[in-house]
Amino acid sequence: MSRPTGNTRLKAARIAAGFVSQQALADALSAAARELGIRGLMVGVRQVRRWESANPPWPQPDCQRLLTHVLGQDIRELGFTPPWGQETGARPSGAASGRRPPVPVETTVSQPDTAATDFATITRAHRRLYWSVVPSVLHATVMEHARLGCALLPQTSGAPRRTMAAALAESFLLAGRIEFFDLRDSALAQETLVQALQAAGEADDALLGAAILAHTAFIPGWVGDREKVAERMTAARTYARRAPASAEVWAWLDAVEAECLTRCGDNRAALHLLGHAEDVLATGAPHTTPAWMDWFDAIRLAAFKGNAQLRAGHLPQARETLLGVVTALRDGKQRTVILGDLAAVEAAANRPEEACRYASEALDQLSETWYAMGMDRVREVRRALKPWESEGCVRELDDRLYGWSTTVSALGKV
Template identity: 65%
Template sequence: MPRPTGNVRLKAARVAAGFNSQQDLADALTQHAREMGIRGLSIGVRQVRRWESDNPPWPQPDCQRVLVHLLGQSMEALGFTPPWGSDGPYPDPLRRALVTGGATALGLTAMPGRTAAAPQPPTAGVDFQAVTRSHRRLYWSVTPTQLHPAVVAHATLGCALLPETMDSTRRTVAAALAETYLLAGRIEFFDLREPNTANDTLLLALQAAGEADDPLLGSAVIAHMAFVPGWVADRDGALERMTAARTYARRASASAEFLAWLDAVEAECETRCGNTRTALHLISHAEDVLAVGNEHPSPEWMDWFSPARLAAFKGNTQMIAGHLPQARESLLEALASMTPAEDKQRSVVYGDLAAVEAASGNPEQACEYAGKALDQLSVTWYATGMDRVREVRRALTPHQHERCVRDLDDRLYDWSMTLSALSR
């Protein structure tokens, strides 16, 4: 007889629970989510079909909780393969507990090998949060490979503290833990170029934000998760995450700045998917949102966006769309508006200006901007900035025998820059 195909474990659990069709299970999961107090979760038959396929995707945290609670089995017993690996940056038992158990595993159960500890004093939340804030500021100046281990260690401490806190202290620790995981995920994605690891880390950030009941922080995490499919031109995956991010932002009465940033994130994903016209419409909407404003303040942890950053987003999209004069204007505006705290982003803007000049047939000007990007990278390393310089160098191939391009090569491939690039 032919061997069964698909996720036979989930199929068996579904039938054993009395759900004869995939639609029956989808309806039951949606209803059960409401009964568990999980707001806004709707599971369709298409999602159940994917879970019962040969290679079922690892469900989102809220879906995991409902599946386990309704069917009475662990995720592994239901045929799902966890996304973590034994060589990842987090201890395997910790990652397993965090990812599979949702909010409960973030603090309501003891870790293997640990005994119950006395409750932490209220100052523990403030102290843990203070280190999180320091890491946030250090991101803009410290080498990513040096900062990342400290951020991960701080997250591990937060996971240990959370079961020992209560009430407002618990929410403070959970929110700071979510921000810490968000920072780790940002470093992994933008600086270390590890998108799969970043996606796993951002899932942990989302679970911690749920434990803190902080929908705005949850929205920020999900929007960052949209970059992962967006970067590989998976438009459906990116838009699905952006829809979720906007839903969480509505629950939190987000600031105009935050809403404009969501537009900018979606615009970058659309640009990566080749839809520059849609991206430019989104950026125009973001500019209108910032101009009108609203009464809601931005959270202190949102230090990655400003009108100058929006102008940089705009310039990059205009450049890719072939609107070179407009791109040059937008990028120069971004450069002029950036504060010293935004120096890390300058390498990206210089790189885009170099690309504009290369596309305009101005190799000397392109090399000058690329050199300025390398100057900035020697001070504050940023993998995204180096990617821009490499793209410019490829665009300058027709001019590679010119003196300015050969001088750029001497800088791009000197000992320090080569080692910096290859060691990351």
């Protein structure tokens, strides 16, 4: 006789509560959401099916509340394991593939309150190191730090637990940023950003949740899935409304969606959003931008705008915007992107020598601060220079682009 599989605890609790089918439980959970004042939350039968699978995902906080309310049992008693561990070890996403092995956890140990602040201090240091350390090196360190956070989180409570969870969410967010922007691994970034969102939920930090959700929009944006971009950006803005979001946060959300829209081919909508973002920054807001949001300011907004103008074919405007950015910008990683965009402007304007000059400057910067997005821009420019590939300037660019040093950097620094 075959043994039952899947999350038998949840299934047993469902049947014991009188819900014969998964659809019946889904309906009851949706009704409970309305009763408890949780707006806009509908639970479908597919979600219940996932919860009753052999590897059920950890429910989001609102869903945890519904499940415990309707079924009358603790969330762990219903067969769910938090992503930061259990008695026999943590189970980060990706562990089954061997990329992220379990971490032993002593759940009977109680950490001192200083553990959360110490953990958060290291998280802040990693945030600063992102701008100068080789991505693959920093990524390994950040993930080990996140694994430590997964082990420590069950050993904290109260305000220190929220501090620990917020720092853990930031660590996973940083790791996801490295995976997407530096390592160019969208699938792995998606996994990591889900973990970041789970930790932000434990911290009840809506602003971190908004930032994480906006980062997830880049993933479908890069493949032109506009519907999924819109869905994720709506979620990000919903979370931002729950928090005291600053003008920079709101402007950045516009900029993220604008960049995704340019990838989806809607340059007009992108430029409209960027204009709105400029108005938001000019008007301001009474709230402070969180310290962890160190990737955006007025200069970087102009960088988003210059790229959108380039993709819309507004070459004189793009050139003017990007020249202003490259003069003011001190971030080495972003400079590679701006120089690449300037090279693309000149290539589109049939000025191959100027295009090669900016592309070479980008390669100079990449030799100091590697950034996969910057190298992507240079390669796009080289493809645009195909009509002039017999020209001396293009051949010189090829010598640099495919030289030993650059090629090894491209393979080794990611």
